[in-house]
Amino acid sequence: MINQDTIVALATPSGAGAIAVIRLSGKDAITIADSCFRSVVNNKSLAKQKTHTIHLGHIVDGPKTIDEVLVSVFKNPNSYTGEDVVEVSCHGSNYIQQEIIQLFLRKGCRTATPGEFTLRAFLNGKLDLSQAEAVADLISSDNEASHQIAMQQMRGGFSSEIAKLREELLNFASLIELELDFAEEDVEFADRTQFKDLVDRISVVLKRLIDSFAVGNVIKNGIPVAIVGEPNVGKSTLLNALLNEERAIVSDVAGTTRDTIEDEISIGGIGFRFIDTAGIRETQDVVESIGIKKTFEKIEQAQVVVFLADSTNLKEDSFIKSFKIEIEKIKNKYPQKPIVIIANKIDKLSETEIENIKSQISDLHLLSAKTGFGVEDLKEKLLSFVNTGALRNNDTIVTNTRHYDSLLKALEEIEKVRYGLDSGLSGDLLAIDIRQALYYFGEITGQVTNDELLGNIFANFCIGK
Template sequence: MNYFNPEDTICAITTGGGMSAIDIIRISGSKAIEITNSVFNKEISESKTHTLHFGDFIDDKEVVDEVLVSIFRGSKSFTGEESIEISCHGSVYIQNKIIQILIKNGCRLATAGEFSMRAFKNGKLDLTQAESVADLIESESEAAHKTALNQLKGGVSSKLKELRSQLIDFASLIELELDFSEEDVEFADREKFNDLLKNIKSELEKLIQSFKLGNSIKNGIPVTILGAPNVGKSTLLNCLLNEDKAIVSDIAGTTRDAIEDTLIIEGYNFRFIDTAGIRKTTDIIENLGIEKTLEKANKSEIILFIIDANQELESQLLELNKVRKDNMARVLVIVNKIDICDVDLKEDYISISAKNGEGISALKNKLLNFINT
């Protein structure tokens, strides 16, 4: 049998593997039912789709396990082919034994993603839906789960189909205009042309942003904590995580390597990155840390720029203006140390005390607003 031959009947363990109460082995291909029928003690060759059959899985008349066989016929299955799912006891020995017997009787061990590939080739999934299967399996937060599930259910596909239809309509009108360009015939109002193009452009831009956000949600939304030394960046990270992740010291330049950790807020996985304080220094190692800081900022979705309430605000914000020049991330200005100093703030600034936790709830709510707007 050829590797990746679509004519092969393939099999694989579809559950996690290892010891468990129950495991499921999937078989897909034109001979799925025929092969299963040869190793099952009940006749299933004429059984209807979506039926369950309890019996013994056998090898040369010897019982291997009591199993439950689920039948999915042709277009009614995940792959669009004849498919079987065998639910067996979750012994590692039983799993491997059943796989060996299936291979001996004509199956081939499936490669990674081959069931989804067949579903794609047979029109059961489009490309975006096929990609979402892996995202759904790997989702680590509620938001990542919802994003992947929406894609699997065709949320992205339907939007792409709608845009494709609009583009085809637009191209058709343009072709008609070109075909009759020498005649005084106008098939569509020029203003409608412009409106249609603007709408398509707007929808494409929204899709691009949604893809970027989707990737961030899947991998953890990167949030870089920036600011001068000793403004409380590491203290803020520790406060958010509720643990002493980063070293806190009165000595400027303590943080040199970026420190990362994740926090789930209302189902969204945020990846916070504590960085070296931004300042002019002759220390070679510290300068390398500052370079890494700016690299992290350039790859972030959100920047938390921390300033010290005990220092003059405007001079601290000068560094922020430099960062913003080459960065598309959304910036949230955080005024820290309000526990030791009162200060009049602009409405769009958030005041906190990373030391005692004051204002942290407001900060979390602002992060959620950034993601949802």
């Protein structure tokens, strides 16, 4: 499947900028670049230079000079793709970028497909498949936690753990297969007690990795938080306070927010996507009614609900009673969702009034979105809903849905092997389930692949990577 042609693509984001990098990879990468490069020092040839060197010169098209550039040379196999690679750092004009790329295309290059540089790195054994996928996660990481996980996986933390389990299982599988060759002699080469210990250990590791997906998915995609409550309780002011900018319109007029407003911030390295919703109330306004309907849709989609009340209303016992009823309704309707109950605008209350409210409503968080009081405490509370222990301990965390699916299937096969051992099944039947488990392990790291799988994975990459 490895193409022998030479590919070219813009490796930096498209558009004008200070610098742009154009990448070539393939057996003719250095030759093609050399044909268009004029060094400022003694007309040196790129083909004769050492790997991992940088050279100042000009890209020329016949008598025409396109730009002054720096050319980096990486010779196989010591490059990202495992092939000869050239990277041209030019000025970031759109015109210059296109002129240089078009020149290389005329000289025999082909435009790279999405992810083709990383695909070649995988096919040439520079990365396994899970590491290659981590490259895309690293590029798209937008908070500290997702960056940390992607870096760990790109360095091989996850794949090395899977590869070790696969190797141990493969050793026992070989002994089981050997027994089949000597079936008439009725001998056992694989110690069943040791094999059962290995199966138990593999099962524990697989379950830990599968359980980590819940945390990994949250870290990778962020946590949606719905800010809900009646009109004019300060939902938009709270959103602005959390984001530290005037993102939502704030007004004393009830029903100002008629559609959902979303924005994301990082708290403790974890991404949280806050959703400011329309105030919940009975209304005859058609547009506002649509907004309220969307509010309940966003509550369904959110993983955490922040429920606001205007503390100036909570001074009345009758309002406290109705508010507690609303809280119970939300809790009963969404029993699996963490709900943070907040009394906003406490800057307008006396100490006595605050103590009275606190005594009647449990788990109440006091906050003034206008002054910022209690906002940091709210952030800490939201962070407490995320199990960051595994992240702090640098444990392996699964974030990829494909890996998660393969782990589930591998665990299912391992459980079949365990049942077979307990039931005294013959080696030929055990071998079937072991082979399937090995297959799913191989799917994760790329030891088992097909063109369709690789096409689906690398199609999501940017072209220059």
